[in-house]
Amino acid sequence: MRSWWIVPLWKTLHYIAIAALVGIVGLVDLRIFGVAKGLPLRPLQRLMPWATPAFAVAAVSGYALLQINPANALGPPVNVAFAAKIAFLVFIGLNDILYFATGLKRQVDGVGAGESASASAKIVAGVSLALWAGVVFWSRMLTFLAGAI
């Protein structure tokens, strides 16, 4: 017998971890876009390593929630929203690898107070924001699309 408060507790943890994660991603990406230009990007990008523990907490709590509610997982029958969410997370990973591997991250570190980031950095930041919004969209659709196909 599982206590009634276990599920909302995991959900709260999952939500807060994602909020912290999206907070970090959002502030860095918005600065790359030119919001809060007074911020030099090197110290702001120091936030990025903290996205890893936030993601770990989100992943562990998400896994626990899937054990409790398997209809929200890959199935069978497949939950389209979950498949899409995982695909978007993979795209985010690829986008991040691109950001680091091409040296773009180091280039952005050189963007000081009042300076603009390059167009390619803005594209990567835009893709990152759109993909994260997509992850939240598919997460919200999980329960509504469970068993849809």
Added chain:
Amino acid sequence: MQLLQQWSETNGFLIWLRESPSIWAYPTVFFLHTIGLIFTAGASIIINTRLLGAMPQIPVAPLARFFRPIWIAFWVTAISGAIMVAADLQTKLENRLFPLKMIFVVLAVVITALLRRRIEQSSLSGSTRALAAASLVCWLGAVAAGKFMAYF
């Protein structure tokens, strides 16, 4: 109150929202609420953590410029939330945790407004840190109350 109830039951948009099986009805309003809250709370969490002394390399004053996107996200959250409450008036208003959630949200908003000038002036006094800590507690409380609401 009764008038409000009647309006909720007869309003065409709210009926569509409640009854449409489309993911572009209720689920989409719910999504807007979620993404707005995640950004509002998430950006606040990061800024408050900085105010509490973490990541001292990050200059504080320019962070005030993030208030505009934060407020936009907040209004998206508030409006979509109000629509969902209107669509489901009785269940939401009778929920014992709903007033608690609203108290946390109002406190978080007041504290955020109070913090703005302190951020612009980079004043990291004891009272700024106390406000930042209170804001963190309020956002955590608001999210937890929202999640626990479904179980009350």
